[in-house]
Amino acid sequence: MINYTVSEENYIKTIHRLQQYGTVTTNALAAELKSKPASITAMMKKLKAKKLLNYQPYYGFRLSAEGNKVALLIIRRHRLWEYFLAEKLQFSWDEVHEVAEHLEHVSSKKLIDKLDEFLGFPTADPHGDPIPDAQGKIKNIQKVCLTDLPLNKPATVCQVADQSPSILELLNHNQIKIGTRVEVKRKFDFDNSLEIKTKQTAPFTISEQLAKNIFLNYAE
Amino acid sequence: MINYTVSEENYIKTIHRLQQYGTVTTNALAAELKSKPASITAMMKKLKAKKLLNYQPYYGFRLSAEGNKVALLIIRRHRLWEYFLAEKLQFSWDEVHEVAEHLEHVSSKKLIDKLDEFLGFPTADPHGDPIPDAQGKIKNIQKVCLTDLPLNKPATVCQVADQSPSILELLNHNQIKIGTRVEVKRKFDFDNSLEIKTKQTAPFTISEQLAKNIFLNYAE
DNA sequence: TTATATTTTTAGTTTTACCTAAATTTTTAT
DNA sequence: ATAAAAATTTAGGTAAAACTAAAAATATAA
Ligand SMILES: [Mn+2]
Ligand SMILES: [Mn+2]
Ligand SMILES: [Mn+2]
Ligand SMILES: [Mn+2]
Numbered sequence: 296m297i298n299y300t301v302s303e304e305n306y307i308k309t310i311h312r313l314q315q316y317g318t319v320t321t322n323a324l325a326a327e328l329k330s331k332p333a334s335i336t337a338m339m340k341k342l343k344a345k346k347l348l349n350y351q352p353y354y355g356f357r358l359s360a361e362g363n364k365v366a367l368l369i370i371r372r373h374r375l376w377e378y379f380l381a382e383k384l385q386f387s388w389d390e391v392h393e394v395a396e397h398l399e400h401v402s403s404k405k406l407i408d409k410l411d412e413f414l415g416f417p418t419a420d421p422h423g424d425p426i427p428d429a430q431g432k433i434k435n436i437q438k439v440c441l442t443d444l445p446l447n448k449p450a451t452v453c454q455v456a457d458q459s460p461s462i463l464e465l466l467n468h469n470q471i472k473i474g475t476r477v478e479v480k481r482k483f484d485f486d487n488s489l490e491i492k493t494k495q496t497a498p499f500t501i502s503e504q505l506a507k508n509i510f511l512n513y514a515e
Numbered sequence: 516m517i518n519y520t521v522s523e524e525n526y527i528k529t530i531h532r533l534q535q536y537g538t539v540t541t542n543a544l545a546a547e548l549k550s551k552p553a554s555i556t557a558m559m560k561k562l563k564a565k566k567l568l569n570y571q572p573y574y575g576f577r578l579s580a581e582g583n584k585v586a587l588l589i590i591r592r593h594r595l596w597e598y599f600l601a602e603k604l605q606f607s608w609d610e611v612h613e614v615a616e617h618l619e620h621v622s623s624k625k626l627i628d629k630l631d632e633f634l635g636f637p638t639a640d641p642h643g644d645p646i647p648d649a650q651g652k653i654k655n656i657q658k659v660c661l662t663d664l665p666l667n668k669p670a671t672v673c674q675v676a677d678q679s680p681s682i683l684e685l686l687n688h689n690q691i692k693i694g695t696r697v698e699v700k701r702k703f704d705f706d707n708s709l710e711i712k713t714k715q716t717a718p719f720t721i722s723e724q725l726a727k728n729i730f731l732n733y734a735e
Numbered sequence: 736t737t738a739t740a741t742t743t744t745t746a747g748t749t750t751t752a753c754c755t756a757a758a759t760t761t762t763t764a765t
Numbered sequence: 766a767t768a769a770a771a772a773t774t775t776a777g778g779t780a781a782a783a784c785t786a787a788a789a790a791t792a793t794a795a
Contacts, residue, residue: 302782321743334783336744341781353743353790384629397621403614409604522752541773554753556774561751573760573773 296368301400304369306338307347308399310358311366318355367431373399374420374427375410381421382414388421388476388494418514421494423451423476425514434514441477441489441509449478450511457508465505470495477511516588521620524589526558527567528619530578531586538575587651592627593619594640594647599630601641601714608641608696608714638734641714643671643696645734654734661697661709661729669698670731677728685725690715697731 299307309327313319321339325332339356342348347362358366376398380386386394408429411417418434419425425433444450452475455466466472470493480498481490487503519527529547533539541559545552559576562568567582578586596618600606606614628649631637638654639645645653664670672695675686686692690713700718701710707723 300781322741330782331784332743333745333785337782380626384626384633386625386629390625394621394623394626397623398618401614401617401621403617405606405610406600406604406614409606413604520751542771550752551754552773553755553775557752 296365296404298402299365302338303342303345304365304400306342307358307362307366308369308373310348310356311363311370314357318357320355324356364431367427367433369399371427371429371431372401372407374424375407375414375417377420377422378414378417378426379410382417391421419449419451419512421476422474423449423453423512436512436514438510439513441479441491441506441511442487442503444477444479444511444513446479446481448513449476450513451476452509453512454510455508456510462505462508469499469501471509477509516585516624518622519585522558523562523565524585524620526562527578527582527586528589528593530568530576531583531590534577538577540575544576584651587647587653589619591647591649591651592621594644595627595630595634595637597640597642598634598637598646602634602637611641639669639671639732641696642694643673643732656732656734658730659733661699661711661726661731662707662723664697664699664731664733666699666701668733669696670733671696672729673732674730675728676730682725682728689719689721691729697729 305328306324309324310319313323313327321332321335324330324335328335339348339350342362343350347359347365348356349359350356373395376395377391380391380394381388411429416428417426425436427433438453439450452471452473455462455473471477475493475495478492479489480492483489483500487506488500489503489506490498490500492498525548526544529544530539533543533547541552541555544550544555548555559568559570562582563570567579567585568576569579570576593615596615597611600611600614601608631646631649636648637646645656647653658673659670672691672693675682675693691697695713698712699709700712703709703720707726708720709723709726710718710720712718
């Protein structure tokens with residue numbers, strides 16, 4: 296794999312994220328990268344010349360197959376470093392992104408594959424986003440109810456079924472919201488209550504009724 | 516601490532290394548950085564303007580007190596990453612430098628101080644060079660004979676007293692040369708022989724006579 | 736369907752970090 | 766002490782990646 300500049304890599308990664316919702320426009324990219332439309336056009340010409348991008352002037356852009364491969368590799372580096380920072384260096388989940396934004400541009404393949412191995416081939420970063428493997432493959436993320444989550448497998452809250460003020464009061468009290476990383480430590484047969492844990496809290500117990508309303512992203 | 520560009524950091528680090536032998540000249544720096552004298556002059560003006568360098572045109576350069584602080588911090592980052600690569604990711608000692616050359620420019624203080632803690636505050640990198648602490652202090656490196664090295668304290672071979680072909684034959688057989696990292700695992704009172712270990716080998720025994728001829732850099 | 740608004744590209748600058756070639760200063764050798 | 770050699774700086778230029786302002790193309794709305 297050829298090496299790209301930090302600037303090129305940041306453009307590629309951002310296009311990859313935005314193109315999930317369709318073709319990416321000049322202005323949308325400029326807004327996302329806090330840049331100016333004219334700068335975007337210049338870089339798009341460069342990425343097109345390098346065959347990373349399909350793009351007709353005045354119509355939007357999408358990454359080429361090669362461009363997508365590069366994007367997945369950068370995302371892999373970013374998320375492995377985030378996992379490292381959170382798990383090994385005790386960074387909190389809101390501190391990891393900024394540092395990973397720099398570490399992701401160190402492009403040694405051996406470094407990343409050895410780091411992956413050292414970390415035990417994690418499948419999700421501290422925010423619950425999936426980590427591509429060395430081939431750029433991402434494990435399927437599926438939505439599961441908290442009641443069905445296996446023990447000791449952290450997953451990320453992505454949906455709360457009930458929207459009443461009373462459930463929100465309880466979630467708030469337990470410091471659970473969309474994006475919170477949760478792990479089930481124990482299940483009690485008597486009342487189907489669950490002992491769960493988040494990064495921010497010591498283990499605590501919640502009712503089956505509450506658990507039934509919480510859905511999580513879970514990498515198989 | 517202000518942030519510097521990758522280019523500025525590489526200049527600062529190289530000046531710091533060269534100025535051990537006196538004032539650094541334009542041509543010496545150009546040779547070391549594989550650059551051209553005119554490029555050096557331009558950067559020297561910039562570093563002087565930033566108060567990192569003492570420099571009179573046509574005479575050599577030395578880092579200012581502030582410049583030395585910056586240099587020590589970059590060296591700290593470089594050597595901690597080398598230690599990480601060797602100890603945690605099983606890189607061999609000749610592979611670590613190239614990757615560390617990139618990682619050293621990620622400048623988060625928290626990252627480096629947490630990494631230091633995670634690694635157990637190591638005092639020397641895989642080549643035996645001392646690692647500055649968070650204040651930029653370097654532990655004194657002293658030369659000790661292998662017979663006086665404490666148990667389980669790795670140190671780097673820096674000198675072999677006897678230079679005869681017979682001792683070199685033996686050193687070669689045991690894969691010991693200048694720069695080899697050696698650790699004493701056991702001492703036997705009967706004949707003062709030592710069980711030692713290197714990165715490349717399983718533990719093996721050497722005679723007192725051989726040990727007396729091997730001197731090592733040792734960080735107290 | 737034509738006029739207006741929006742989006743995108745082009746043109747022309749700036750900054751950083753390089754380069755080569757020429758000029759200048761310092762060193763060295765007769 | 767002066768001339769030749771070596772080292773260093775200056776002058777002028779390139780490439781990448783940003784910017785502003787103006788021009789051109791596309792979309793929308795009367
Ligand atoms: Mn992130
Ligand atoms: Mn980035
Ligand atoms: Mn090194
Ligand atoms: Mn470097």
